[in-house]
Amino acid sequence: xxxxxxxxxxRALPVPAAEVGRLLDRIGAADDPLWPSPAWVPMRFDxxxxxxxxxxxxxxxxxxxxxxxxRRVEFTFHPRTGLHGTHTLEVEDDGPQACLLRHRLTARPSxxxxxxxxxxxxxxxxxxxxxxxxxxxxxxxxxxxxPVRYPxxxxxxxxxxSSRVRAVPIPAAATLLHSSVARPDLADAxxxxxxxxxxTDPQAWADAVFRNPPRPVVALLQLRNRLVGLLGIxxxxxxxxxxxxxxxxxxxxxxxxxxLDFRASVLVKPDDDGTTVTVSTLAATRSRAGRLxxxxxxxxxxxxxxxxxxxxxxxxxxxxxxxRAGS
Numbered sequence: 309x310x311x312x313x314x315x316x317x318x319r320a321l322p323v324p325a326a327e328v329g330r331l332l333d334r335i336g337a338a339d340d341p342l343w344p345s346p347a348w349v350p351m352r353f354d355x356x357x358x359x360x361x362x363x364x365x366x367x368x369x370x371x372x373x374x375x376x377x378x379r380r381v382e383f384t385f386h387p388r389t390g391l392h393g394t395h396t397l398e399v400e401d402d403g404p405q406a407c408l409l410r411h412r413l414t415a416r417p418s419x420x421x422x423x424x425x426x427x428x429x430x431x432x433x434x435x436x437x438x439x440x441x442x443x444x445x446x447x448x449x450x451x452x453x454x455p456v457r458y459p460x461x462x463x464x465x466x467x468x469x470s471s472r473v474r475a476v477p478i479p480a481a482a483t484l485l486h487s488s489v490a491r492p493d494l495a496d497a498x499x500x501x502x503x504x505x506x507x508t509d510p511q512a513w514a515d516a517v518f519r520n521p522p523r524p525v526v527a528l529l530q531l532r533n534r535l536v537g538l539l540g541i542x543x544x545x546x547x548x549x550x551x552x553x554x555x556x557x558x559x560x561x562x563x564x565x566x567x568l569d570f571r572a573s574v575l576v577k578p579d580d581d582g583t584t585v586t587v588s589t590l591a592a593t594r595s596r597a598g599r600l601x602x603x604x605x606x607x608x609x610x611x612x613x614x615x616x617x618x619x620x621x622x623x624x625x626x627x628x629x630x631x632r633a634g635s
Contacts, residue, residue, distance in 0.1 A: 312393070313425060315413040315433065319441040323448045325399045325407035329378030331444055332399060336363065341447050344439035345503050347466055350582070357381065370395070390421025409444055411437045428461055435462040473500050473614045473621075478573075478588045484553055484560040485573035489590040493568075493599075494606055497588035498613050500621045504582050507624065510559040511551065513585050514574040516620035518549035518561065525612055525619075541567045541597055567598030587617050 321328055331341050336353045343351045343365070353363035353372070362371040369389050374382035380398040385391040393415025400408045413433070417425045438456040445452050458466070478485065478497040507513070521529070548563045548570060562571035573588040589609070593599045 312416045313391070313413060313430075315430070317411045317434070317437045317441065319409045319445060320402060320406065321409055321445060321448055322406050324405060325401045326378060327448055328399045328407055328409055328444060331447055332379075332381060332397060333357065333377055335381060335397065336361070342440045342443050344436060344443060345505065347439065347503070348436055350504060364389075385415060387418075390419050390424070391415040391417055409441060411440075428465065431459050431461045432465050435459065473498050473617050475610070476586060478590075479575055479577075479586055481577065482558055482573045482575045482586070482588050484555065484558050485571055485588050485590060488552075488560060488562070488571040489569060489592050491592055492590040493593050493602055494589060494591040494609070496610065496613075497586055498610070498617055499584050499586040500617050502583050502585060502621055502624070506583055508557075508576050508578045508583050510557060510574050510576045511554060513576060513620060513624070514549075514551065514559040514561060516624050517574060517587060517616050518572070519546070520620070520623065521616050522619040525615055528608065528612065541565075541601055565594075567595050567601055568593045585617070585621070587613055589613065 334340055334357075335342055336351045336357055340351065349366040351363065351365040353361040355361050357372065357375060359372050359375050362369075364370050364386070367389070369386040370383040371386070372381060373384040373394065374380065374396075378399070380396065382394055382396045384394050393413070395411065395413040395415070398410050398412075400410065402408045421429065435456060435458055442452045442455055476497050476499045478495060480486075482497075548565075549561050549572070550563070552560045552562055552571075554560065557577065558573055558575045560571060560573055562569070564570075569592045571590045573586075575586045575588070577584045577586070591602060593602050
């Protein structure tokens with residue numbers, strides 16, 4: 309049987325407990341002042357904070373099993389999380405003008421969590437809690453005496469969370485794209501979920517994706533320009549990624565060339581838990597050379613778009629820098 313986990317964090321704060329308790333009562337809400345987002349996936353519940361509220365953050369799921377407004381919130385882990393037990397946030401008086409903010413995790417790991425807890429989850433948990441305590445200290449005093457420094461494993465975890473790209477259908481909301489190419493020979497879309505607080509300007513995302521590609525993609529584009537002459541195709545330049553039209557949520561880019569017509573849409577869809585950025589592509593060939601060109605390009609196109617969107621996510625979010633992670 310796995311050894312139970314006992315993990316405790318405390319922060320002394322020079323204000324009455326009631327002042328910190330008001331912050332505690334907003335945990336999991338859209339205006340949660342404690343949870344360290346956008347660095348980490350927000351904590352969210354299916355109803356207002358209270359006994360029975362069910363939710364969690366990312367893959368870590370739990371429900372509220374005790375709630376004393378202004379004083380204490382207890383969460384019990386769902387068994388599928390791999391932790392069997394509770395974690396609790398509480399505020400205690402430490403004199404008339406001081407209090408102690410405490411987080412206590414008491415649980416038994418099972419399954420893969422037996423390895424994940426010591427290897428990765430523990431250090432990420434410690435970072436999240438200390439960052440949340442920094443937020444509490446800043447909220448009640450205006451400053452933080454010793455801000456948390458993100459260990460390398462926490463920085464990697466945040467980076468991975470902010471760079472998960474998945475293939476999706478072209479969104480119906482990409483109206484500029486849908487009206488741009490009548491009979492596409494290539495049609496695909498890839499989406500990235502980014503945390504709350506990240507820019508929702510589609511032009512900013514379009515620039516991040518297409519104007520600042522990662523180095524391997526730059527090398528591929530340079531190789532493309534060397535080889536396309538063999539097919540009688542003109543070399544490409546940055547004009548292929550010029551903005552054609554835009555709305556508040558979508559930017560349409562592209563160019564009409566002799567061998568094919570190319571359009572790319574960058575659509576942003578924000579909600580309370582973050583923003584989904586979707587890059588969709590349509591291409592229609594105009595000639596035999598265009599068909600030969602597209603037959604080769606479609607083999608590497610998904611890898612290139614994924615790499616560009618992932619890179620844009622990392623450079624745009626940069627969450628641990630905003631959190632004064634240090635290195």
